[in-house]
Amino acid sequence: MEKILDKLELWKDIFIKNIPNITIALVVLIVAYFSSRYMSNLVNRAIGGKIKQKSVRNLVSRIASAVIFLLGLYFAMTILKFDDTLKTIVSAAGVSGIVVGLALQGTLSNTISGVVLSFRKNLNIGNWVETNDYAGEVIDINLNYFVIKEADNNMVVIPNKMILESPFKNYSLTTKMRIAIECGVEYGADLEKVEKLTKETITNNFNQKKLEKEVEFYYTEFGDSSINFLCRFWVDSENALEKLKAKSNAIVKIKQAFDAAGINIPFPMRTLEFVDDNKLNIKEIAKQKVSAN
Structure with missing residues (x-):
C-alpha cells in the first residue's frame, strides 16, 4: 500500500510540474481543431471555381483538414515531451502495418474505392442514380461509404467497394x-x-x-x-x-x-349465367365495354 501511495504521489508531482505544458498542449489541440475546420472551408472555396465535382472538393478539403489536425497533434505531443513515444509508435507502425493492413483489408478497399469514386466525372453529388437495387439522389461520397437518399426520404449507406464493382445507372447525365x-x-x-x-x-x-x-x-x-x-x-x-x-x-x-x-379502352369482365334455379354456370369471357345505348 505504501508503494502505491508513493507512486501516486510521484505522479501527482509530475502532473503539477507539467501543468503548463499540458495547458499549452490543450490550447494547441483546440487551435488545431478549429484551424482544420477553417482550412476545410477555405480549401473548398478556393478550388470551387476550378473543380466542378463536389465529391472531389470534399475529398481535398477533408485531406487538408486532417493534415492540419495531425500537425497540431504532433506539436502537442512534442510539448508534452512524448517524442520518444511518438518515434516508437512510428517504428512499430512499419512492423505492424502488414498485420493491420490484412485485418482492415475491407476498410482499406472502401477507402481506395472512395478516392476513385470522388474523381469519377460520370458520378457526382446531387446526381440521381440507380445501383445495387437502390435508386435515389447522391448525398455524399466519402472515404468509407456512399450515401443515397431514396424517393421515400430514406437514407441508404452503401460501401464504396460495392459501388465501384457494380454497374450503376445515372439519370442525371442526360437531360x-x-x-x-x-x-x-x-x-x-x-x-x-x-x-x-x-x-x-x-x-x-x-x-x-x-x-x-x-x-x-x-x-x-x-x-x-x-x-x-x-x-x-x-x-x-x-x-x-x-x-x-x-x-x-x-x-x-x-x-x-x-x-x-368516344374511344373505349376495354377491360375483361365476368358474366354469370343462371341455367336454372339450382345450377349456376360461370364463364370467363373477355367482353368489350359498351355504352349505355
Whole structure:
C-alpha cells in the first residue's frame, strides 16, 4: 500500500510540474481543431471555381483538414515531451502495418474505392442514380461509404467497394428521358384515328418539337379484348421521379382525349349465367365495354 501511495504521489508531482505544458498542449489541440475546420472551408472555396465535382472538393478539403489536425497533434505531443513515444509508435507502425493492413483489408478497399469514386466525372453529388437495387439522389461520397437518399426520404449507406464493382445507372447525365406507355382500344375503334389522337395529345402536352423528338406509336398485338399499342415519347427529366410524374400525366391526358372522342379502352369482365334455379354456370369471357345505348 505504501508503494502505491508513493507512486501516486510521484505522479501527482509530475502532473503539477507539467501543468503548463499540458495547458499549452490543450490550447494547441483546440487551435488545431478549429484551424482544420477553417482550412476545410477555405480549401473548398478556393478550388470551387476550378473543380466542378463536389465529391472531389470534399475529398481535398477533408485531406487538408486532417493534415492540419495531425500537425497540431504532433506539436502537442512534442510539448508534452512524448517524442520518444511518438518515434516508437512510428517504428512499430512499419512492423505492424502488414498485420493491420490484412485485418482492415475491407476498410482499406472502401477507402481506395472512395478516392476513385470522388474523381469519377460520370458520378457526382446531387446526381440521381440507380445501383445495387437502390435508386435515389447522391448525398455524399466519402472515404468509407456512399450515401443515397431514396424517393421515400430514406437514407441508404452503401460501401464504396460495392459501388465501384457494380454497374450503376445515372439519370442525371442526360437531360432527356424516354417514356413508354402501353394501352389498348376496342376492336371497333378507328385505328388511324387512335394513332393520330394519341400523337397529337402527347405532342401538345409534352412539347416534342422543342426537344426535337417525334412521338413513336406502334400497334403491338391483338389482345383478348383489345388491340394493344405502344407509345413512346421524350421529356425533360434528370431523375426517376420526374419521369414517373410525366408518365402519370400522359396517362391522364390520353384517357381524357379518348373519352372526348368516344374511344373505349376495354377491360375483361365476368358474366354469370343462371341455367336454372339450382345450377349456376360461370364463364370467363373477355367482353368489350359498351355504352349505355
